[in-house]
Amino acid sequence: MFMKRQLPIAIAATIGFLTLFGWFVDEPVIKSFVDDDATQWFDILASFAMFLGALNLLKMQAIKIIKQQKGWQYAALAIVGFTFSFTAGFILLGSYNVEISQYDDPAKVATVLASEINLDEKSTENILIAMPEGDTYTIDTPYFTKKGADNVVEQINAAGGTANMRATEWGAHISTRGSLFNWMFRFIFTPLSATMFALLAFFVASASYRAFKIRNFEATLLLISGIIIMLGRVPIGGNISAWFILYIVVLALSAGVNTWFKNRTYTFAAVVGGLLAVTIAGFIMGWPVDQPAIFYLPVLQDWIYNNPNVAGARAIMIGIGLGIFATSIRYILGIEKSYIGE
């Protein structure tokens, strides 16, 4: 059936060619399509698709509740959470401002206003007086409900001023400070995502404890470069003397000698000889903290970060670039079609 099978592949191929070779065409319509419209169309398409996703989420949670599966109470909570954010986004505006345009006696109006903006009456009066001609003073935090804003307006009108309620425009309500949606963002959404992000501090520690084991030479490289970068970039790393590291290197080398030659005398000689040599050199050079530079953590960390690390990262990036180009060509030419079930 043409529409189901061939048309999608034809769309993928034409759009693919257009966006790939559109970069070389100096014609305004194609240029604007490649630079901007292509992704705009996708963003619009993805925003429509989100409704489908939400429907599926609600369906899955509803099934859990109807079938009373294990943990259905939490599924109910998910649906309550969704309805709350849906109403704050689409049904309740949640942001009504109170604007004061004129007043007869600033003192009287100030008595009403003071409690609303948490300032004493004297300074509220000054703010009113300082209001330039023809300008209006808006209370900085809007009210969640229309009723809340309206009764403040009545009080001010009763106190001789003229105030009116201006509802924030739909669409602007999600970004105005103090609206219901903004309250949900500041007190529910941000703490949750910031805390999930902060969990990583714990997981980075437990992952490094488990993974940095000297199983083979590669794992040892991973461990050494990780530790050097970790310590080198932190203030305390700068205070670890290069000579301390030199002693550790001597001990590590002699451990290597031990496993390599498996001969006690060699190991003993390596340890004693090494320690002696380092101590003598130390005396000669007067134990400076950051000399010899190759063993001083901040300098060593900088070298590792700018040379071997850059080489490894570059190799991976070239590999990725090649992989993505080859895979994209396969999608455009229709060699690979299984993403739409062919």
Place this chain on the structure above:
Amino acid sequence: MKDKQFWSVAGIIFVLFMIYWFAGHPFFVSERGVMFWSILVVGGVLIYSTRMAKRGEKITLRSIPGLKAVEEAVGRSTEMGKPVLYVPGIMDMDQVETVAGVVVLGHVAKMTARYETSLNVPVSRAIVMKAARESCRESYLLEGRPDLFHDDMVHYLTDDQFAYAAGVNGIMIREEPAACLYMGKFYAESLLLAETGNSIGAIQIAGTASPSQIPFFVTACDYTLIGEEFFAASAYLSQDPELIGGVKGQDYLKILFTSVLLLSVLLFSMNIFEQQRSDEWKDLKQKTNLSAEKSIADFWNNADPISRYRAVNRSVSEPSAEHILNKYKNIAYSDLSKRQKNNIAFTTGTPFWIQLPVDNRMEIVNQTFTDNNQSGYDTDAEFRQLEIVKEGKNKWNQMGEDEREEYQVKFPEMNREDLYAEIGKETIEWEDHEVAWAINQRSIPVIKNILMVQ
């Protein structure tokens, strides 16, 4: 498309393009010429090797441990009667890694159909949900088990990165899958998933092309497909000759890129050799070293032993030993070694010629070359015309609609080339073009200009 047909079509396209090219290639963005030809070359190699494989040429690829483990992992979860958890990344189908993740999901779905294991695919984007469902439904159909497939195998959680991670963590702890597969584009939440998967003792296989997340997967998962290995996964799992040919093509390209890399190192070095012999280079070198020597000598002669010590060793600490302080008090400037002088030059901020970065040195030399041949530069009409047109074209590309109309009205019925010349004449500042002129005079143009990529 059979061979003969393919080559004839390719031939016709090539001829048409040549005609267009020699007809002055209107509307062609020539700055991106390098990219245009590299796309043709790279694409050509890939298509050629795909066609070779299609014609039945036997190709063997090295084994990738991670991909062999996928089948084992599905087998293991069948024995334990536990589900397989598949996470196709958190980005949408506008990322190639996500599309590759859905394709690999298709192959994994074939395995779960064959082994009759339950498959659980939580997704973070609705379009990925639809694509993953189509792909799984097709795989279960091909394995002859459409009864096992139900739509809610692939279910949507949320678009938010960390809410999705929290939800998937919840699924992992409560359903305790035996195998967790992470195939797609990931960001900071990769370690959240991998650590939780590790805590429930599941086999974890990850595949991603997000360079910043590969280290976390390598440390926390049993197997990781790094960058390009992830894109080769669909070829390995399907053993489809065309795809394997594509991978082979990628290898040819790696050899090509390595040789281009070595060639550019060679060209770059030869260019420096060539510049070294120019007399601008020689006397600039001498002048810079002389002034460096003078300023180091001044510094050395009136510096106290501690700052001398610090300058020579580029150190920040103070030497405690008395004998060192005396040593530095008595050393005269003349018996300092080359290395010591280099270090002092760094701290006093007056580097020797050798310490300047190569690009700076070449630019200074080219600038001096133009100053020495000012008359040659002023009279080189052909170079100046070329630069004016190039300048005009750049300005034209940056202009908004209204500015362009202004120029079109000012210079009616003028072809593009002359219009650029007019704009260029008005806006060009010649100092910025002196270095370009000097490079133009050199025999071997710097490889970096060849690879001038937009």
Place this chain on the structure above:
Amino acid sequence: MNGSEIFGAWVAVFLTLGIFSYLYKDNPFYKIAEHVFVGVSAGYWMAMAFWTQVQPNLFGRLWPTPDGEISGFLMKSWYGIYNFFGFILPSVFPDGGIDKGHGHDPHFMYILPFALGIMMLLSVSSKLSWLARLGIAYTVGMAAGLRAYAFLNSNVLGQIKGSAVSFVDMPFFSLTGVSIFNNLIILVGTITGLLYFYFSKEHTGHFGKVTRVGIYFLMISFGASFGFAVMGRISLLIGRFTNLITYGGPTYHYASIWVLLIMIVLLAVWTFKGDKKVAS
């Protein structure tokens, strides 16, 4: 500090400690925080997507506020449709068109993404679910074209240009500055790392030694980015704790302290009770 801020602080502290409780064990508090987070964030992104993409960029382009009178039958009927929508949803389609900086005449090309979007919505019914394929195909085609150009340009050519290091006229060995030794490390590391991804030959024998060197470079760069990440993650945690400390202050009626105590008590009860009856 009005009432909604203080109540908000209590909610934020409860949810923060709920997520942290996951470190101890999967427990009701984490389940609550997780499900609330999933539910709220799904709705949140839907509202954000609609009010920052669909309404301003799609409807804003299809029906921008016309300057002056609308003339011509086509435009009149076009804005007639708009008024009809405005009648149903006045908040989304305010009368007089949407003015979001897209000029004054409608961009009719944007009917295509509008149609793709509608087809995506219709694909919810299983009979029409194939309609979604068109949207998927457009996305994959667009992704393939744009990413292919971008990655070949910046990842492949850009990196090769960056690796064209020189070995001429520079000190042989110096840790910090440019030196032959450093450039040699970068060149050898890049080439051997790249050959590690070579698929057509088993990594054994001499070739195996080269790719082994390649893996060493990759491992060093993985260790480096791991060490680098630790620092960033720790400062995130510091941010969270300072936030909890401020919400523990008198202005928020000691929210953190109260919630923490209550949670610990309930968790203890739940764990001991848990041994007898396995809770959900």
Place this chain on the structure above:
Amino acid sequence: MEKFLDFIVRAGSLDRRYIFLVIALVVILPLFFPLGLPIRPTTSSQDVYNAVDKLEAGDKALISFEYGPSTKPEIHPMAVALLRHLFQKDVKVYITCLWPDGQFMAMEALEQVAVKQYKKTYGEDYVLLGYRPGAEAVIKGLVSNIRKVFTVDANGDFLDDIPMMVGVNQVADFDYLFSASAGYPGTVEWVQYAADPTGVTMSTGTTSIQVNEVMPYVQSGQIVGILGGMPGAAEYESLIGQAGIGTSGMDAQSVAHLVIVGFIIFGNISFFVERRRSKKY
């Protein structure tokens, strides 16, 4: 010896939660009791310190707060440390905000430093002018005439009633300018519209990600010194000798890194003991 090795092997398979507990303690404790580990200040933090140290008592400093709750952990410690240094030297402090949330951050900092610690009087030693919308327009207004932008301060008092505002009409009257900024509007706008035209010495404090975006202005000398993220705050705190959240933040990071390295080494020792044991049997 055998018992000791048993202990190591058993402890080696440490439950993850002990690591979590240790990391939590390592981060919380320094927040209450800063250790003040030695910090080596970088030249850019030193430049800011020297610029402020040059001011004498009675000089006038304009501090602008442009950050919000999400970037508070990185920038608030700097603002607090800077205020401590200024009040220590009896410099007159004038505060403006280009971000709405900046006003809350300024109030919190003043409450902690000016009111509680240095017992300064409002209106004579420090004044909070508060937030005005308009980004660059506000800066331009301040450069030409402060009273055009601020007729009243944040507490609602008229500028003319405030003693320290007498004779202060525009940015040029200030001796020092500091922008604590996390984005737009922020440092760049202050340089372009205030520091460059009037020539007032200006320093800045930004998030660590933003440092290299602002670095060109520092290298060209238009900005005198920059404090980069939490490390910058810690360095400034060590320079003025008063530990704050920046120091405890760096302490927490230093100790956390040491603890993680300790865990890694400990894990390897138990791994070796276990492997040598399994080889013997």
